[in-house]
Amino acid sequence: xxxxxxxxxxxxxxxxxxxxxxxxxxxxxxxxxxxxxxxxxxxxxxxxxxxxxxxxxxxxxxxxxxxxxxxxxxxxxxxxxxxxxxxxxxxxxxxxxxxxxxxxxxxxxxxxxxxxxxxxxxxxxxxxxxxxxxxxxxxxxxxxxxxxxxxxxxxxxxxxxxxxxxxxxxxxxxxxxxxxxxxxxxxxxxxxxxxxxxxxxxxxxxxxxxxxxxxxxxxxxxxxxxxxxxxxxxxxxxxxxxxxxxxxxxxxxxxxxxxxxxxxxxxxxxxxxxxxxxxxxxxxxxxxxxxxxxxxxxxxxxxxxxxxxxxxxxxxxxxxxxxxxxxxxxxxxxxxxxxxxxxxxxxxxxxxxxxxxxxxxxxxxxxx
Numbered sequence: 277x278x279x280x281x282x283x284x285x286x287x288x289x290x291x292x293x294x295x296x297x298x299x300x301x302x303x304x305x306x307x308x309x310x311x312x313x314x315x316x317x318x319x320x321x322x323x324x325x326x327x328x329x330x331x332x333x334x335x336x337x338x339x340x341x342x343x344x345x346x347x348x349x350x351x352x353x354x355x356x357x358x359x360x361x362x363x364x365x366x367x368x369x370x371x372x373x374x375x376x377x378x379x380x381x382x383x384x385x386x387x388x389x390x391x392x393x394x395x396x397x398x399x400x401x402x403x404x405x406x407x408x409x410x411x412x413x414x415x416x417x418x419x420x421x422x423x424x425x426x427x428x429x430x431x432x433x434x435x436x437x438x439x440x441x442x443x444x445x446x447x448x449x450x451x452x453x454x455x456x457x458x459x460x461x462x463x464x465x466x467x468x469x470x471x472x473x474x475x476x477x478x479x480x481x482x483x484x485x486x487x488x489x490x491x492x493x494x495x496x497x498x499x500x501x502x503x504x505x506x507x508x509x510x511x512x513x514x515x516x517x518x519x520x521x522x523x524x525x526x527x528x529x530x531x532x533x534x535x536x537x538x539x540x541x542x543x544x545x546x547x548x549x550x551x552x553x554x555x556x557x558x559x560x561x562x563x564x565x566x567x568x569x570x571x572x573x574x575x576x577x578x579x580x581x582x583x584x585x586x587x588x589x590x591x592x593x594x595x596x597x598x599x600x601x602x603x604x605x606x607x608x609x610x611x612x613x614x615x616x617x618x619x620x621x622x623x624x625x626x627x628x629x630x631x632x633x634x635x636x637x638x639x640x641x642x643x644x
Contacts, residue, residue, distance in 0.1 A: 306351050309579065312407045320351065322568035328355040329569035332366050332381035334388075334508075335556060336531075339589045346585055347576050354569050362507060363388035363475045367395070374400060374563055382570035385425065385558040385577075387528070388475040390617040392557035396421045397618060401559035404571055408578035415612040416555060416594050424555030424613045425577050426586065427594045429529040429603055430480055431546040433513065433536075438465070438522040439543070447549040448484075448494055451525070455497040458522075462501045465522040467512045470505035472630055477507070479611075480526045482620045482629060483552050487609055495633070498525060499640035517542055528554075533601075534590035546603055553608040555594060 306324070308316045323329075333340070337360050344356045361369065363386050373380035384400075386392050395401065401421040409417055416424035432451060434444060445451040455462060469477025484491040504521065506512050509528045515521030517539045529546055536542040558577065560570045576582045583593035587600040596602075611617070620626060 306353075309407075309575075316407065319568050319571060323351065323566070323572040324353045326566040326569045327353065328357060329382050329566050329573050330357045330359070330380075331383045331385060331573070332359050332361055332370055333383075333385035333556075333558075334361055334363050334366060335385065335591060336360070339586070339591050342588070343577070343582055343585045346581065347573060350576065350581075351572060354572065356573070363391060364473070364507075367391045367475065370561075371395070371400070374561070377563075379565060380561065380563065382561055382564040382566045383558060383573055384561060385556055387428075387554065387556045388479060389554060389557050389611055389613065390479050390621050391475050392422060392559065393418065393613065393615065393617040394621050396559055397615065400562055402562045402564070402567070404560055404574070406571070406575055406578060408575055411580070411595055411597065412578065413594060413596065415610050415614075418613045418615075422557045422559050422613050423574065423578060424594050425558050426530075426556045426591045427610075428554050428556070428592050429546050429608065430526055430552040430554060431529040431532065431544055432523060432525045433516050433527050433532045434523045434543045434545070435516050435519055435521065436541050436543050437519060444543060444545065445547075446545060447547045448488070448490065449549070451523070451547070452490075452494045452497045455501055455523070459497075459500050462522050464502055464504070465520070466498055466501040466525070467504040467506055467515055467521050467523070468498060468525040470507060471633055473505070474507045477526065478620070478626070478630075479617075480552060480554070481633070483609070483611060484526075485629075487550055487552075492636075495636055496640050499637045513542065530590045530592045546607070548607060550609045551603055551607050553603075553610045555611065555613060556591070557613055 306320050308320065337358065340358060347356065366386055370380055370384055403420045405420050406423065443454060445454050455466065469480060471478035471481045504515065509531050512521065512524035512527055513532060513535045516524050517535065529544060532544045536544050558574055560567060560574060564570050580598060583595045583598040587593045587598055593600050
């Protein structure tokens with residue numbers, strides 16, 4: 277199968293020759309990471325023989341460039357081809373390619389945790405006992421197939437000019453009250469993920485409903501503002517920064533903090549009553565053309581070095597031994613990597629959920 281030129285061009289950038297990435301005096305010889313078994317030398321040799329790894333993911337390319345550069349320095353000779361895809365597109369593309377026996381991803385890495393668990397459960401992943409597993413939280417690994425790489429909080433953002441400091445909500449109930457007080461002022465100025473078009477948005481909202489029945493009332497308040505519905509975080513952050521939006525709900529907080537650092541008009545809130553903590557799950561494809569290179573890259577992502585590089589940008593690390601901003605344990609609701617995520621993918625459950633969402637949008641946004 278031919279890949280779109282945008283993917284190949286991106287791969288060419290990330291697959292910079294190792295010689296161009298080593299400074300004077302730097303060794304281009306791969307070394308087994310400290311603490312790894314001697315048998316890992318064979319895996320490194322196999323990965324070099326394969327010569328490449330192809331990754332499907334929905335982490336921003338800019339966040340991955342430092343990781344890939346460091347990986348190339350550690351393992352020269354292994355090219356990295358990275359396709360930045362939306363979670364829904366990634367799922368459809370990967371499954372269709374595998375079913376058609378076409379060349380596809382070696383490593384699949386997505387924030388749509390439920391879809392990743394479904395793929396693993398349906399037999400698309402292969403087992404791998406990563407040497408980094410002992411350093412990971414118990415909630416981050418499932419069946420030695422699914423590995424949570426990040427620990428990212430979900431919050432809300434606001435425009436500091438449109439939402440005065442005295443009115444900034446600190447929890448979900450406060451957000452609901454703000455939206456009800458300013459329904460007319462905020463008409464068309466509120467945004468959230470569209471759970472119909474975004475599997476990530478569906479995951480976040482379904483988790484809200486599982487945590488508290490009060491979510492229904494909050495969703496009604498959001499719907500009453502005739503919200504902008506997005507399929508990813510970028511447009512929501514752009515809208516809040518420009519002032520076209522006053523508030524965006526269920527935004528990936530790590531991305532929001534990164535943008536707020538550059539654009540101080542953006543405010544970020546991690547609600548005190550509960551903050552969902554989500555993870556980007558990675559697995560090695562059962563049909564991987566470069567399985568050794570995929571294992572090598574996964575181990576690097578999970579290593580102290582790889583996690584530290586992620587922490588320097590907007591992807592909070594899952595490892596607790598890597599310095600990073602942390603929320604109080606009692607505030608977070610961690611989404612475990614595991615089979616419980618399959619519940620919301622039941623066809624009838626999803627259909628009922630989305631039908632209720634659509635009905636709420638229609639009824640609450642109707643003129644009064």
